[in-house]
Amino acid sequence: KxxxxxxxxxxxxxxxxxxxxxxxxxxxxxxxxxxxxDSKKFIAEQLNPVLEDLVTSCIMEMPSxxxxxxxxxxxxxxxxxxxxxxxxxxxxxxxxxxxxxxGDDEEEEEEEEESDDELDEIPESMVMKSKGxxxxxxxxxxxxxNQKKAFVAPVHEKDDETKAKVRQLLSSSFxxxxxxxxxxxxxxxxxxxxxxxxxxxxxxxxxxGDFMFIIMDGVLDCYKKFPDAEEEKLVKSVxxxxxxxxxxxxxxxxxxxxxxSRDACELLKLDSETFSNIVSEAAGKxxxxxxxxxxxxxxxxDMDNYxxxxxxxxxxxxxxxxxxxxxxxxxxGDKFYIIEEGSAKATKSKGGEEKEVKQYQPGDYxxxxxxxxxxxxxxxxxxxxxxKVLVLDRRSFKRLLGPLDGILSRAAGEYAK
Numbered sequence: 001k002x003x004x005x006x007x008x009x010x011x012x013x014x015x016x017x018x019x020x021x022x023x024x025x026x027x028x029x030x031x032x033x034x035x036x037x038d039s040k041k042f043i044a045e046q047l048n049p050v051l052e053d054l055v056t057s058c059i060m061e062m063p064s065x066x067x068x069x070x071x072x073x074x075x076x077x078x079x080x081x082x083x084x085x086x087x088x089x090x091x092x093x094x095x096x097x098x099x100x101x102x103g104d105d106e107e108e109e110e111e112e113e114e115s116d117d118e119l120d121e122i123p124e125s126m127v128m129k130s131k132g133x134x135x136x137x138x139x140x141x142x143x144x145x146n147q148k149k150a151f152v153a154p155v156h157e158k159d160d161e162t163k164a165k166v167r168q169l170l171s172s173s174f175x176x177x178x179x180x181x182x183x184x185x186x187x188x189x190x191x192x193x194x195x196x197x198x199x200x201x202x203x204x205x206x207x208x209g210d211f212m213f214i215i216m217d218g219v220l221d222c223y224k225k226f227p228d229a230e231e232e233k234l235v236k237s238v239x240x241x242x243x244x245x246x247x248x249x250x251x252x253x254x255x256x257x258x259x260x261s262r263d264a265c266e267l268l269k270l271d272s273e274t275f276s277n278i279v280s281e282a283a284g285k286x287x288x289x290x291x292x293x294x295x296x297x298x299x300x301x302d303m304d305n306y307x308x309x310x311x312x313x314x315x316x317x318x319x320x321x322x323x324x325x326x327x328x329x330x331x332x333g334d335k336f337y338i339i340e341e342g343s344a345k346a347t348k349s350k351g352g353e354e355k356e357v358k359q360y361q362p363g364d365y366x367x368x369x370x371x372x373x374x375x376x377x378x379x380x381x382x383x384x385x386x387x388k389v390l391v392l393d394r395r396s397f398k399r400l401l402g403p404l405d406g407i408l409s410r411a412a413g414e415y416a417k
Contacts, residue, residue: 042073050077061227067095116360124221151277160172163188166268169216176279177316178286185277190278191268196261203259209248210272218265224257232258249275287312290390296363297338316391320344320383329380333370335393339363341389356381 054073063069156168166188170176179187191214196202202213205225219239225234235257236242247271248255270279290312294300300308317340320326328338329349339360346358346366357379360366370377371394 003345011312015071017407021297025115032116043200048292052251053077053253056251060253068347084140095285139272140154146395151273153186153274153278154192154271155189156192158189162193165216165399166355169214169268174212174240175244175246175283178247178282180282181278183282187212187274188279190274191270191281194267196267198261198263199406201258202267203245203255203257205255205258207255208247209253212243212245212249212270212272212275213259214243214270216266216268217260218267219264220244220265222257222259237262244277244286283313286315290315293340293390296336297364297365298363299368311392314392318389320387320389322385322387324383326381326389327367327377327379327382331377333375333377334395336365336367337369337381338390338392341392342383342385344381344383344387344389346381348379359384 038312054070056068056074058069061069087173100210139144167184170179170184170187176184176187193216194202194213196218202220203209205223215238217240219237221234222236222244223237224235225232238259244259245255247253248308287309289310291305294303294308294311300311303311318326322342327333329347339362341362343362345356346360347354348357349355357367362380366381369379370374386398
């Protein structure tokens with residue numbers, strides 16, 4: 001879900017503070033360019049939105065002939081802007097004109113170069129001026145028009161029993177696992193219960209997206225109409241605990257498919273403002289917190305930044321009191337653990353006694369052998385202090401990054417030494 005963030009520029013480092021939305025991060029990157037302020041504002045306000053929409057459309061459609069698709073998309077966008085009187089240098093039409101102009105004869109280009117050579121002074125608008133104390137780059141570039149507004153989430157009244165059900169459902173959903181208790185309570189209050197009868201469409205392909213849904217009960221079918229196809233195609237079904245509609249909120253793009261209830265359904269409807277200000281931002285903070293830590297874990301050292309960010313998104317955190325058992329020898333193994341804070345020890349049962357075989361400190365990991373070999377736990381792990389562990393279940397890890405075995409096998413031999 002962070003593909004557009006990666007395409008739009010380099011990922012901020014940990015010392016740059018909490019992350020905001022992909023668009024605001026891109027704006028911050030633009031601010032550091034050695035360009036006059038009006039150029040920066042033009043890029044952020046006019047050029048970037050066009051490019052983001054174009055990339056989003058390419059990702060959604062995955063055309064066989066990408067350059068042709070992009071040109072057709074730009075032509076269509078250009079026509080729409082002309083009809084609404086919005087055509088300009090910053091729109092898709094301007095980009096298309098620039099592409100067409102690239103094929104003109106070289107004479108015009110040579111004349112332009114000669115004209116450039118005749119300039120004996122730098123235009124005043126291009127001169128970087130410095131007056132007084134230096135402002136922050138972001139503030140200097142954007143000023144009041146880039147200030148984040150205070151956000152107050154809506155509240156849809158619910159009784160305590162309903163709140164408990166909603167909280168339990170959201171807690172089990174991958175998308176909401178980064179929320180702390182306060183943010184989770186805010187999202188629970190902001191969710192609006194929605195009931196659907198059979199064959200009701202709650203989302204239509206191509207519409208603007210200003211809300212997402214979480215399914216409390218029932219099954220819904222997702223239909224997509226592909227280019228040059230007369231009929232819609234059923235692409236997948238979603239059921240209790242699943243989310244849909246979030247892509248349009250993440251990337252500010254039209255709905256990629258239509259969603260229709262198969263039978264009677266109960267849904268939770270979450271508005272785009274709450275999603276952006278709380279859910280998306282919390283996921284970014286969680287990712288930022290864990291990415292730096294994961295770089296120090298030897299097992300994950302060979303992963304690239306994108307893979308590591310996906311692991312950070314999938315991580316769950318558990319707390320264990322001193323003396324408590326984290327995993328027990330002989331139990332089935334379906335989770336992988338990394339020590340974040342505190343310490344622990346591994347023990348094996350020999351002759352009716354527990355013998356310590358290994359100690360763990362922050363950055364150390366355990367549980368990978370049971371995942372690799374599909375065997376019961378070979379040892380127990382007990383917390384020796386109050387500790388926090390990061391947990392990855394194998395199913396989620398494989399779903400996001402592919403087989404876990406390829407990463408873990410490189411370190412499995414260490415136990416034999």
